[in-house]
Amino acid sequence: MHFSPIPMHIPDGFLSLIVSIICWAITASVVGAAISKTNKALGEKQIPLMGVMAAFIFAAQMINFPVAGGTSGHLLGGALAAIVLGPWAGMLVMTSVIAVQALLFQDGGLVVMGANILNMGLATAAVGYGLYRSMAGRSKSAKLAAAGIAAWLSVMTGALLTSLQLWLSGTSDLQLVIPSMLGVHAVIGIGEALITTFALGFIFQTRPDLLGEESESAKASSGWVYVGGLIAIAVVLLSPFASTDPDGLERVATDMGFINTSQSAPYQLIPDYAIPFLGNTNLSTIAAGIVGVIVVGLVALLIGRGMKAKS
Amino acid sequence: MHSDAFDRYHEKNSFIHRLDPRVKVVITIVFIVSNALLPDGAWIAFGAAWLFLLLTNWLSQLGFGYTLKRSIVALPFALIAITILFTMPGEPLVSFKLLMWNLTITDMGLLRFVSILIRSWLSVQLAILLVATTRFPDLIHAFEHLRVPAILTTIIAFLYRYLFVLTDEVFRLIRARESRSAAATGRRSGGGVLWRARVAGNMAGQLFLRSYERSDRIYNAMVARGYSGHLFTLNPHEMKARDYFVTAFAIAFIFILQVIGRL
Structure with a gap:
């Protein structure tokens, strides 16, 4: 039995109770919304469909392919589940998968499960579906390219959220955890992107009706484009900001009252930080981030255009 | 494939196996929350929590070291906390040079790192025992009773x-x-x-x-076969006097752990 340990399942003990509870609150309300939405759309059919789909994601995570030097790429599935089933159903499916991984295999803790569901189930589904949906009405290749980028970004979103939670709990140092988590997951995300794209390509060929425009509008409203887009922009903005100017983020956490939750957090490293200069550095990093978003967006757009012209 | 490849349940007829699944779920979650609440370096409380684990292991007839053997699953994640060794402010203990970095382990950093590891290690053990002594369908049923x-x-x-x-x-x-x-041997x-x-x-x-x-x-x-959106169970769970007693005892014990940890 090969379960590749994914360095994203947080075990119990690594998050402070406050962070765990906040994450549970967010997760519970989103999952609650997902339950009522899918209930309306699918009725009594949802239980067998989503139960088997959850087992599918679980089993699909075992499919791997050798990359190089003994490492292998494999699927996490958040983006794929959201794209083929719609965001709400995808979230429920991922929630069940993560719950079973924690309950049965201790892959991730119980009290921190809210955080794990948020990172690997809800955020990945929102980003994955939102970016994919933004290509509605375009060619198949544009959709597939968007799905690949969406899958990669969904993994990065999960990694960034995990890093932030670890840092807020006083478990890791921000300057170190963000670059290392994002670095590792930038590579893992490539495997995710490739499998998601090729799997979707296969479904497009054999059962195009499942991914057609009518079934797309039945799955969820186009408002998801904004949700996914906003989260993606936040990730792209926050990542360089957090790794180049962690003190700014620490100040935000202080203002929000997190400073007292972890007994002796790394904020005390530089007690007399020169705040007057903070504004300038913040501005410049945000500007750099915006430039990054524009570049990524342009590249995505160009790829989409190029593929549209071809097909 | 054998159906037991995933199943972590170990058939026994022990005291712990016979407890109501709800009781086991609640005690496990309270125990994990309690571990998260214990302050860094509460060694006596950590020790007492471990004694609690030994007791439950023994009562479950799985052997004293059962959960110990399986508790290494959470270890790889410890890597993510290792940076705290060097970045926490405190008295330097050891300094060494690794490649191009000068690393100093501080006493506060070591204290926090070891405490995080112990908390995680204690928590995962009771979770392991929970699934080893409860059938998965019963576990799911317990969550349903607990308003999931x-x-x-x-x-x-x-x-x-x-x-x-x-x-x-x-x-x-x-x-x-x-x-x-x-492929021919040695060739990809x-x-x-x-x-x-x-x-x-x-x-x-x-x-x-x-x-x-x-x-x-x-x-x-x-x-x-007549499915209309609801699944029924033929296995209703009932709380007995023993279940209430065990819950009260375990919660009192965990409360004492918290008091010891804060002395």
């Missing part, structure tokens, strides 16, 4: 039931890929990374379609 939405618990129950079927499907797909990928077969990713992607797509169509058949079969 029925839709979610039923999806999880289905996931558990079809997990074995679909992993069988995956192993067939993987076996088929292996038998197509013959097949194309580049992209080609291999394509094969894996096609397998995932294939698996999706098989699962999707299977879920259709399952739904139709259920409707044919």
Whole structure:
């Protein structure tokens, strides 16, 4: 039995109770919304469909392919589940998968499960579906390219959220955890992107009706484009900001009252930080981030255009 | 495939096995929350929590070291906390040079790192014992009693039931890929990374379609047997006096742990 340990399942003990509870609150309300939405759309059919789909994601995570030097790429599935089933159903499916991984295999803790569901189930589904949906009405290749980028970004979103939670709990140092988590997951995300794209390509060929425009509008409203887009922009903005100017983020956490939750957090490293200069550095990093978003967006757009012209 | 490949349940007729699953779930969660609340370096409380684990292990007839052996699963994640050794302000203990960095382990850093590891190690052990002494369907049923939405618990129950079927499907797909990928010894077969990713992607797509169509058949079969959106159980759980007593005892013990930890 090969379960590749994914360095994203947080075990119990690594998050402070406050962070765990906040994450549970967010997760519970989103999952609650997902339950009522899918209930309306699918009725009594949802239980067998989503139960088997959850087992599918679980089993699909075992499919791997050798990359190089003994490492292998494999699927996490958040983006794929959201794209083929719609965001709400995808979230429920991922929630069940993560719950079973924690309950049965201790892959991730119980009290921190809210955080794990948020990172690997809800955020990945929102980003994955939102970016994919933004290509509605375009060619198949544009959709597939968007799905690949969406899958990669969904993994990065999960990694960034995990890093932030670890840092807020006083478990890791921000300057170190963000670059290392994002670095590792930038590579893992490539495997995710490739499998998601090729799997979707296969479904497009054999059962195009499942991914057609009518079934797309039945799955969820186009408002998801904004949700996914906003989260993606936040990730792209926050990542360089957090790794180049962690003190700014620490100040935000202080203002929000997190400073007292972890007994002796790394904020005390530089007690007399020169705040007057903070504004300038913040501005410049945000500007750099915006430039990054524009570049990524342009590249995505160009790829989409190029593929549209071809097909 | 053998159905016990995933099952972590160990059939015994011990005191712990006979407890109501709700009791076990509640005690496990309270215990994990308590670990998260214990301050850094509360060694006596950590020790007492470990004694609690030894007691439950012994009562479950699985042997004193049962959960100890399986508790290494959470260790790889410790890497993520290792930076705290060097970045916490405090008295320097050891300094050394690694490649281009000068690293100093501080006493506060060491204290926090070890405390995080112990908390995680204690927590995972009771979770291991929970699934080793409770059948998974009973566990799911307990969550339903504890007000987890029925839709979610039923999806999880289905996931558990079809997990074995679909992993069988995956192993067939993987076996088929292996038998197509013959190669002379020492030489690699097949194309580049992209080609291999394509094969894996096609397998995932294939698996999706098989699962999707299977879920259709399952739904139709259920409707044919009178399914209308609700699942019924023939295994009602009842709280007995013993269950209330054990819950009260465990919660009192965990409360004392907190008091000891804060002295």
